Amino acid sequence: MPLHHRHLLLFLLLPFFFFFFIAAISAKNLSDYCPQTRCGSLIVKYPFYLESTAPSSSQSICGYEGFGINCSTGNPILTLPSDVYLVKSIDYNSKKLSLVDTEIGFNLCPAPGHNVSLDPNSTLKWDPVNTHYFFLINCTKNQSPSSNGYPPPTSSEYTLPMINCLSNQYYRSYVLPPDKASVSAQWLPVCNRSVLVPFAGVVSIPDNGGFPMTVKSGFMLDWSQAALCSGCEATQGCCGRKTTTGQFVCFCNDGLHDKNCKD
Template identity: 30%
Template structure:
């Protein structure tokens, strides 16, 4: 009886092994989504948390700090407010302007245009720091004071393009160019409208904290073909190329129903059709 039980156990173990052997580890890992705070179910082109870096595209690594999702873009950290996979857009805000207009490091927002671009609902607010005091009495612009690195400085902000003001307000343009620094912070055009009627620091911070929208472009057509074939999109950091993770093994473009990988010409013709 014991021999029969032993043989039955061996048969069950051996019989179940191929089920797990056929599942590629990278495919299984890329099934995980990024979840942090109110951001749930985020997949390609993003990596982070339970998603290894090969599950996302370079430059789209996400972090989670105290249930606050964040993303680093060109070495600057942004709060991640929302992701729309269907429209391939994300909403982010400058982390250094969450509480006030006086960050320790004054830097403009910069993007890699090959990966990210602003949507049509885009506007910019320009902050000027270290401006001469007192300002000319004729200037009616919004003023604020900062203490940055133990240096107290006067600042101003405008929601219009400075070059457009040169014709209508030359004295304002001339004065602002004498300030030590200027920083452009993106915002939604719709969020800027209330500032035109009430140009206060509180209104400006509220607009900045609503974030701004970016649209991404990361092998989108290849990813669509990969997912249509039952695969999961990823990126090979060694070959620096798009990879389609399939249940059995990674492929260049899309998964195949047969054990053999499809030829490159076959996959590419399928992608182009």
């Protein structure tokens, strides 16, 4: 082929090469939409996501609704209806995560300040390993007869020992097992507050020496597949939503789809 013909052919093909080059560098795959990141030592990946990385340039979030983790302080924080919680660990194989109240996690003698609740519509559920305990905080002397003037009665039949690090000469605090709800209600009028808090294990306070560590163990949650995600995940996609409208989207290797990677 004459040299000038080659130059002409190259000139004609150049726009096509340029087009495919731009397409190649601008194309996104699933890992671009749903990246694996870290917050401290915690690996954050689908169905969780870092709120600091969302929304992306495509104005969409890859992950389950309510699974956003805030890492602005360097600690992984998940928001539940009742408060914000420190994420201690996430097991992506068993679909379990361990949480602890931020007020408890950073306190030398933690006193739970509120009940822990979940959104009934969320895929996050209580793990069976949890036991819910009643905390009676800052209880004053009671006018009704009792063995020592402080609630609840010290009988080992239905109460655990007093929490020494949360008590003084004016107030005392106690923790009761879940089957003693009636006792908790009985003494509520003379206590500053009563809260129901889950823990992954048994709260044991033999000298109170192990109490802070036991309480700081936190609680466990499980998660299940979101109802809207079944079709998307069955076609190797990841679920998400548009940040502007909240509309469901399915992230696939070839881009965003409305329902699944085959629609």
